[in-house]
Each structure stands twice: as C-alpha cells, then as structure tokens.
Amino acid sequence: MAPEERRLRDEVRAFLAENTPSAADLPRSLDARIEALRGWQARCYQAGYVGRAWPREFGGGGRAPVEQIVVDQELAGAGAPEFVNVVGLDVLGPSLLRFGTEKQRQRHIPPILDAREIWCQGFSEPEAGSDLASLRTRAVERDGRFVLSGQKTWVSWGQFAHWCGVLARTEEPDPSGPRHRGISMLIVDMNSPGVDIRPMTQITGHAEFCELFFDDVLVPEQNLLSNRGDGWKIAMYTLGHERGTAALPRQVKLRTWLDRLAVALRDRALDGRALLDDPGTQVSLAQAMIGIEVLRYHAQRTVGEFLSGGAVGPDSSSVKLLMAEAEQRLAATAVELLGPAMEQAGPAEQDEDAFWEETYLYSRAASVYGGTRQIQRNIIADRVLALPQE
Amino acid sequence: MELELTEEQSWISESIDALLSREWVAPQDVATATGERRRRVWTALVAFGALGIGGRTAGGDEGGLEAVELCLIARALGSHLASLPFLGSAAVRLALAPQAGSLPLGLAGLLSSQDAIAIALLEAGSGWTVERAGTRLARGSDGLNIRGEKVSIDQLQAVDQLAVVATLDGKPALAVTPAGAAGLTRHAQRCFDQTVPMGTARFDAVPVPGSRVLGGPEARQVLQRLMTAGSLLTAAEAVGAAGHILELACRYAGERRQFGRTIGSFQALRHILADAYVRQQSGWSAVRYAAAAFDEGDPEAAQAASIAKAYVSRGAQEVAHSAMQVFGGIAFTAEHPAHRFLRRIGVRAQQFGDAAHHERRLGRELAERAVRARPVLAQASPVPTQASLA
Numbered sequence: 120m121a122p123e124e125r126r127l128r129d130e131v132r133a134f135l136a137e138n139t140p141s142a143a144d145l146p147r148s149l150d151a152r153i154e155a156l157r158g159w160q161a162r163c164y165q166a167g168y169v170g171r172a173w174p175r176e177f178g179g180g181g182r183a184p185v186e187q188i189v190v191d192q193e194l195a196g197a198g199a200p201e202f203v204n205v206v207g208l209d210v211l212g213p214s215l216l217r218f219g220t221e222k223q224r225q226r227h228i229p230p231i232l233d234a235r236e237i238w239c240q241g242f243s244e245p246e247a248g249s250d251l252a253s254l255r256t257r258a259v260e261r262d263g264r265f266v267l268s269g270q271k272t273w274v275s276w277g278q279f280a281h282w283c284g285v286l287a288r289t290e291e292p293d294p295s296g297p298r299h300r301g302i303s304m305l306i307v308d309m310n311s312p313g314v315d316i317r318p319m320t321q322i323t324g325h326a327e328f329c330e331l332f333f334d335d336v337l338v339p340e341q342n343l344l345s346n347r348g349d350g351w352k353i354a355m356y357t358l359g360h361e362r363g364t365a366a367l368p369r370q371v372k373l374r375t376w377l378d379r380l381a382v383a384l385r386d387r388a389l390d391g392r393a394l395l396d397d398p399g400t401q402v403s404l405a406q407a408m409i410g411i412e413v414l415r416y417h418a419q420r421t422v423g424e425f426l427s428g429g430a431v432g433p434d435s436s437s438v439k440l441l442m443a444e445a446e447q448r449l450a451a452t453a454v455e456l457l458g459p460a461m462e463q464a465g466p467a468e469q470d471e472d473a474f475w476e477e478t479y480l481y482s483r484a485a486s487v488y489g490g491t492r493q494i495q496r497n498i499i500a501d502r503v504l505a506l507p508q509e
Numbered sequence: 510m511e512l513e514l515t516e517e518q519s520w521i522s523e524s525i526d527a528l529l530s531r532e533w534v535a536p537q538d539v540a541t542a543t544g545e546r547r548r549r550v551w552t553a554l555v556a557f558g559a560l561g562i563g564g565r566t567a568g569g570d571e572g573g574l575e576a577v578e579l580c581l582i583a584r585a586l587g588s589h590l591a592s593l594p595f596l597g598s599a600a601v602r603l604a605l606a607p608q609a610g611s612l613p614l615g616l617a618g619l620l621s622s623q624d625a626i627a628i629a630l631l632e633a634g635s636g637w638t639v640e641r642a643g644t645r646l647a648r649g650s651d652g653l654n655i656r657g658e659k660v661s662i663d664q665l666q667a668v669d670q671l672a673v674v675a676t677l678d679g680k681p682a683l684a685v686t687p688a689g690a691a692g693l694t695r696h697a698q699r700c701f702d703q704t705v706p707m708g709t710a711r712f713d714a715v716p717v718p719g720s721r722v723l724g725g726p727e728a729r730q731v732l733q734r735l736m737t738a739g740s741l742l743t744a745a746e747a748v749g750a751a752g753h754i755l756e757l758a759c760r761y762a763g764e765r766r767q768f769g770r771t772i773g774s775f776q777a778l779r780h781i782l783a784d785a786y787v788r789q790q791s792g793w794s795a796v797r798y799a800a801a802a803f804d805e806g807d808p809e810a811a812q813a814a815s816i817a818k819a820y821v822s823r824g825a826q827e828v829a830h831s832a833m834q835v836f837g838g839i840a841f842t843a844e845h846p847a848h849r850f851l852r853r854i855g856v857r858a859q860q861f862g863d864a865a866h867h868e869r870r871l872g873r874e875l876a877e878r879a880v881r882a883r884p885v886l887a888q889a890s891p892v893p894t895q896a897s898l899a
Contacts, residue, residue, distance in 0.1 A: 381879035395879060401872025405819075408871060412816050416798035417791040423513050437787045499786055500779035504759050507774040 156203035160234035177228035191368035207231035207238035239280035241271035277329030302350035366418035410445035450482035536846035580745035587749025594625035594664035604735035615720035629659035665708030702852035739861035747825035758832035819867035822858035
C-alpha cells in the first residue's frame with residue numbers, strides 16, 4: 120500500500136469510528152430505514168467517500184480509482200451499512216459516465232452521489248432472465264417520445280427509486296440477425312403515469328425487489344442513453360464493471376463475517392465444550408477462510424490490470440465465480456457449524472442466529488444475480504478458452 | 510502489494526520456458542529423459558542464473574532472485590514436467606539468504622556456490638514439521654556428527670549437498686553435508702511420480718563441521734522460512750503442471766469429434782474446463798501473492814503460503830482430474846502424458862504439507878485469534894446488500 124493510500128485509509132477509519140451508525144441507530148420500519156440510509160450516504164459523500172474517482176465536474180472526487188477501493192474496503196471492514204443507492208453507484212452511474220451526454224451527466228450524476236435520487240435497473244423480465252437478449256419490453260418512438268410497454272422483474276429498490284435504467288426493444292427483431300440487436304437503454308422517471316410497482320417478498324422476508332409494469336409510459340427522447348441499439352453494449356459494460364470492482368470490498372466484508380463467526384463459535388458450547396475447540400470446526404473455518412483470501416489475491420491481480428488502464432476483461436467472470444463460491448461456502452459453513460447450537464440458543468444469541476440465517480439465505484443469490492454461475496462459465500469458455508461454440 | 514510482473518520477471522519466465530522447450534523432453538517422453546540430459550539442462554539452468562538468489566537486506570535490494578522469480582521458474586519447470594534438483598536448491602537458499610551476514614561460513618558459502626541441494630526432512634512416520642526430528646546432531650570427541658535416517662528425499666541422487674533437518678540438544682537445527690560424505694548411505698525409493706528420483710539416506714555418525722550447522726533461535730527462523738519457501742515452490746510447480754494439462758485438454762476438446770460435433774461445444778465439458786481454468790488461475794494468484802509477501806517480509810507471509818499451498822494442493826489435482834475426464838479413455842493409456850501431470854501434481858501436493866495439513870494449521874491459528882478477540886459489537890443488519898439482481 121502506497122503512503123498516500125495508507126493516509127487515506129487512516130482518515131477513513133477515523134471518520135468511520137466516529138460516524139458509523141450501529142444496528143440500534145437504524146429505524147426498524149423499511150421506509151424510515153431507507154431515509155436514514157440516504158442520510159448516511161449523503162454524509163459519506165460530504166466527507167468525500169462516495170464517487171471519489173468520478174469526474175469533478177459532475178460532483179465526483181476526481182481521484183484515482185484505487186482510492187475508492189481503499190474507501191470501500193474500510194466501509195466494509197467497519198460493518199458500515201451499504202449505500203442505499205448502490206445500483207446508481209455501481210451500475211447506472213458508471214454507464215451514464217461512459218455513454219451519457221453532457222446534459223444527462225450534469226442532470227443525473229450529482230443526485231446519484233448524495234442519494235437524493237435513488238436508481239434501479241430494469242433489465243430482467245419474466246421470460247428473459249439469463250437469456251437477457253430475448254427481452255420483450257418495447258419502446259416505440261412517436262412524436263419525439265418513446266412509448267414504453269412491458270414488464271420487468273428483480274428490480275432492487277424499485278419502490279424507492281426515482282429513476283430506472285430500462286432495457287427495451289426499439290427495433291423489430293430481425294430473425295436473421297443477432298437477437299441482441301435493436302435493444303436500447305432508456306432513463307425512465309418512476310413517477311411517470313403508467314408505471315406500476317409491486318414489491319415482492321424474498322426468501323429473507325425483506326421486500327428488496329419489485330416487479331415493474333410499464334403501460335404506455337411516455338419517455339422523452341432525450342432520455343435515450345447513447346444511440347438506439349446500443350442497449351446491449353451498455354448492459355455488458357455495466358455488468359462487467361460491477362463484477363470487476365465489487366469483489367475487493369465484498370471480500371473485506373466476508374472477512375469480517377468470518378471473524379464474527381469464529382467469535383460466535385467461541386462463545387457457544389455444545390455438551391459443555393466450546394464449538395471452536397473442535398478440530399473439525401477449525402478446519403471448516405480454515406476452508407472458508409481460504410476461499411475468501413484467494414478471492415482477494417485473485418481480485419487484486421485482475422483489478423490491478425484494470426486499474427492500470429486495462430479493460431474489465433473476461434477475468435471478471437473468474438472473480439465473480441470465486442466471489443459466489445467464497446460467500447456461499449462461508450454462509451453454509453456458519454449455518455452448519457452453528458446449526459446444533461442455533462436450535463437451543465437462548466434469547467441472547469437470537470440476534471446472532473438471525474444474522475446468519477439471513478446471510479445464508481442471501482448467499483444463495485450470489486451465484487444467480489449479475490449473471491448466473493453458468494453464464495460466467497460460458498463467458499470463460501468462449502472468450503478465454505476459445506472453445507467451440509455450443 | 511504489487512502483483513503485476515515486472516518486465517524482468519516476465520523475461521525470466523519466458524527465458525526459462527524457452528530453455529526448457531529447447532533442451533527438455535516433451536511431456537509424454539519425460540520418463541525417457543536420461544541422467545545425462547538432466548545434468549545438461551540443470552547446468553544450463555544454473556548458467557542462466559537460477560541459483561543467483563539473494564533476499565533484500567537492511568541496506569536495500571541485493572539484486573538477487575527472490576521468491577516471486579523462483580516461483581516463476583518453478584511454474585515453468587512444472588509446466589514442462591522437468592525433473593531437476595531445483596526445489597531444494599532454491600528453498601534452502603531462500604531460507605538462508607536474509608541471514609547471509611550472520612551465518613556460519615560454511616552455510617554462507619552455499620549462497621554463492623552452484624551446488625545442487627536436497628532437503629532431508631521427513632522420517633519414517635513423521636509429518637511435515639521441523640520440530641521433534643529423530644535425526645540428531647550428536648556431540649562426539651571430534652565435533653558434531655549426524656545420526657538418523659531420512660526418507661523421501663527429493664532428487665537425492667542428483668545433488669551435491671544435503672540440508673538435514675535435525676535436533677541439537679533437543680532443539681531444531683539445520684546441518685548441511687556433502688551427499689558423498691563418509692557414513693552416509695543412500696538408497697533409491699519408489700515415488701508416485703517415477704520421473705522424480707527419491708531416496709532414503711542413513712546417517713551413521715556423519716561428521717559435520719560447526720561452520721555448516723545452524724542451531725538456536727536462528728535455526729528456528731531459517732527452518733520456518735524453509736517450510737514456507739518449500740510450500741511456495743511446490744505449489745508453483747503444481748500450478749505450472751496444471752496449466753499445461755489444462756491447455757492440452759482444451760486443445761483436445763477443440764479437435765475431438767463425437768456425435769458429429771467437436772466435444773468442446775458440449776456445455777458439460779465447457780463448464781468443466783471453465784471451472785478448471787478458474788482454479789488454475791486463482792491458484793497462481795495465491796502463489797504470486799504469498800511469494801510477494803515472503804519477499805517483503807510481511808508478518809503474514811507464512812499464513813499466505815499455507816493458504817496458497819492448501820488451495821493449490823486441492824485445486825491442481827482438481828484440474829488434472831477434470832482434464833482427464835475431458836480426454837476420456839485415451840488419458841488412461843501409459844503413453845498419454847496425462848498421468849505424468851497427475852503424478853507430478855500429486856507428489857507436489859503432498860510435499861511441505863498437503864491441503865489438510867495446512868488447513869489444520871490455519872484453523873488452529875484462526876481459533877487462537879478468536880480466543881483473543883473482543884466480543885462482537887452489534888453491526889448494522891445487511892439490508893440493503895445485493896447490488897443488482899439482473
């Protein structure tokens with residue numbers, strides 16, 4: 120770590136020690152909690168810890184990308200709540216910066232940074248999951264506007280979002296051409312007439328994502344991102360970017376969870392013996408740790424290439440696979456090791472048990488969202504190993 | 510930590526690869542490599558400077574090769590299935606180098622010599638530990654002499670010197686003796702990889718001058734470094750072998766036809782190969798990281814090496830198994846090179862501790878840290894967590 124990075128790390132640590140909200144500080148009800156989390160992101164933005172590497176002219180910090188990674192690792196390590204505008208910061212913001220017009224960037228980037236406006240993404244559809252190119256949502260241009268109709272699903276934070284990045288078909292599909300041709304990316308105001316939002320309850324019990332229905336929603340022409348037909352290119356850039364840079368902070372979070380698990384096992388006994396004293400338990404923990412650490416080593420090697428100017432390449436798929444593997448192994452290990460003790464836990468342990476149950480349930484999504492494990496393997500087989508096409 | 514290779518490191522890697530392509534045999538012929546060829550290639554490797562090893566000193570970089578470069582060489586040797594006395598020669602020098610200034614003269618002299626060295630560590634029934642060796646340095650009227658028996662000494666028949674892990678006054682010590690010393694009898698021993706010559710050595714009061722013995726706290730440090738260096742180099746060699754068999758399997762999958770298609774177009778095989786690629790690449794990331802930590806004197810270097818060795822010991826075998834599944838029946842024939850890679854990887858997976866050995870150690874250390882840790886503070890619940898569910 121360079122001296123200036125170490126200085127930044129220490130500064131962020133001091134800030135977090137003062138300011139990180141604890142679990143008790145966050146309201147229980149979802150609406151109030153989202154408001155509190157917006158306040159938290161705004162506070163971090165004021166301190167210079169959000170969009171640190173984004174261009175200054177749009178409210179970013181204009182610093183080197185590695186600085187944001189340093190900051191994100193500290194946030195994860197301190198157990199700080201994740202930024203509520205995560206979709207704007209990780210997904211749509213980078214796409215706007217890369218493909219947006221000057222006007223679009225001036226309009227949208229600053230409120231993404233301070234969480235004044237939450238973003239969601241409308242990519243998947245009931246009939247277009249992994250097979251994203253088969254999406255059916257249509258946008259027909261009429262009198263200088265697009266008329267949008269269709270259905271989107273798995274839209275995280277849709278019920279709190281002001282804006283949605285929607286992939287829609289703007290041209291008739293050409294049966295002889297590739298299916299991803301004719302898809303465009305539109306910036307849709309979630310308050311437009313004809314937008315219907317229905318939250319869905321997940322296996323964790325939270326309603327984090329929604330279904331979206333567009334019924335002849337009018338979208339001004341200037342809300343097209345890049346050109347008609349560029350939607351696929353933007354989506355691929357977006358997903359690659361997300362995969363390429365999210366792993367390091369995620370790894371830090373996993374590491375804090377591993378340490379937390381070790382302490383939980385220390386403090387639980389079964390038949391009069393601390394769970395942690397069992398050599399089999401120790402080996403299971405070590406195996407979970409190996410997955411997390413190797414994720415870090417591999418992400419550092421591949422992100423290093425990205426930070427020194429290389430593109431986010433197909434190796435981001437390796438990182439994505441390792442990330443899902445590490446997270447799922449850790450969570451499954453926790454539930455397996457705490458399992459017998461969870462059954463007989465007293466009131467003092469119930470919050471801890473709830474945390475692990477939720478973490479375990481969430482972890483099952485890690486090999487599905489952002490491109491399934493099977494899609495990542497296909498990318499590697501095609502683009503790295505150059506195996507014959509299916 | 511800098512994880513990208515410097516120009517000089519890339520040059521070393523390519524030069525060794527070119528040297529072995531020119532001078533060594535093809536993988537399917539590795540069992541036919543004569544003693545004369547082994548000596549010739551070893552001489553060429555030494556002439557290249559592969560033993561010009563010197564760590565950093567307080568005064569700065571000495572300019573010699575360090576763990577990262579030596580792991581690059583080991584990876585190339587593994588890729589070509591070369592069978593040379595590199596492992597012991599490099600590991601002993603890496604272990605001694607930082608103390609070069611304070612070593613007894615006979616040991617310091619090894620660093621500037623071109624002698625091939627083998628490590629005599631294992632004893633019948635012992636594990637990969639430098640503690641509690643049954644082989645002793647006994648005090649006689651004429652000085653110290655070595656008594657005991659060592660087994661599974663890699664390249665025993667090809668070396669000039671033996672580095673013997675022993676005890677002196679009940680404490681771990683290191684003694685280096687010429688392979689042809691009086692009182693030393695050597696026998697060939699069978700090895701899972703027949704192309705790696707192994708042997709047992711019996712020490713019947715082999716006299717050793719005090720200038721070639723290291724005892725006390727210094728010995729413990731050097732022996733710890735020896736174990737770490739051995740783990741790194743064996744892991745690097747296994748990663749190299751795994752990379753080559755994977756490359757052969759990918760090529761085969763692109764050529765072999767069944768059911769009227771090239772088999773590499775079947776998703777079942779594409780996914781096996783993609784997973785193997787991730788394992789092999791991330792294995793190298795782990796070795797690369799741990800080697801850099803070793804060179805920088807990072808306090809967690811030994812832990813990183815254990816992680817790398819545990820991960821690669823399992824991962825490289827997984828890659829070999831996957832590749833053999835892709836080859837099918839042909840890989841079960843003796844003339845096919847697949848089993849040569851499998852055997853080499855199997856031997857390197859065992860040496861300096863297999864995966865289970867390192868997992869137990871890592872698990873124990875994790876448990877010890879947790880016992881010292883403070884109680885967990887309640888952290889904010891992980892809502893919201895997932896970036897996108899597209």
